[in-house]
Amino acid sequence: MIPSPALWIGLAGLIPFYAAVIWRMFAEGPDANSAEMSFTLYAAVILSFLGGTRWGREVAQSMGVPRTRELSLSILPALGGWLAAAAHLGGYQQIAWAGLILAFALAFFWDWRGSREGVWPEWYGRLRLILSFGAVLSAAVMIILNA
Numbered sequence: 001m002i003p004s005p006a007l008w009i010g011l012a013g014l015i016p017f018y019a020a021v022i023w024r025m026f027a028e029g030p031d032a033n034s035a036e037m038s039f040t041l042y043a044a045v046i047l048s049f050l051g052g053t054r055w056g057r058e059v060a061q062s063m064g065v066p067r068t069r070e071l072s073l074s075i076l077p078a079l080g081g082w083l084a085a086a087a088h089l090g091g092y093q094q095i096a097w098a099g100l101i102l103a104f105a106l107a108f109f110w111d112w113r114g115s116r117e118g119v120w121p122e123w124y125g126r127l128r129l130i131l132s133f134g135a136v137l138s139a140a141v142m143i144i145l146n147a
Helices: 004-012 015-026 030-062 068-074 076-089 093-116 122-145
Strands: none
Touching: 004 122, 015 030, 015 122, 030 068, 030 076, 030 093, 030 122, 068 076, 076 093, 093 122
């Protein structure tokens, strides 16, 4: 069972994704652009957060010298978010959102595997499934809204 605080706080983290989607649904012109950019930037922040959980776990677990490989891999979600933001700023919103879908899917599978291997608690994999699905779905809606 997913602990209630983690579930509710995690679900609250989906609100900005869907707020941006709803904003985009009703916005026109520059407001639509602002809604789209806010979506992409929030997604980049969340990817950075996911990488930060990996970094923090490695530092806490090592209690000495953290493993270079683990620290290096932990920055990949943030880099994915940054690339999506850069693509969006370059006028490639569809590519940015497709990249975000890929980044969230990869981060999910990484965490899911970790929950199966004992790196994370078992409930964390289930929580990440719910939250990753919510993030991916919102990005897919942004793609559809801009097709």
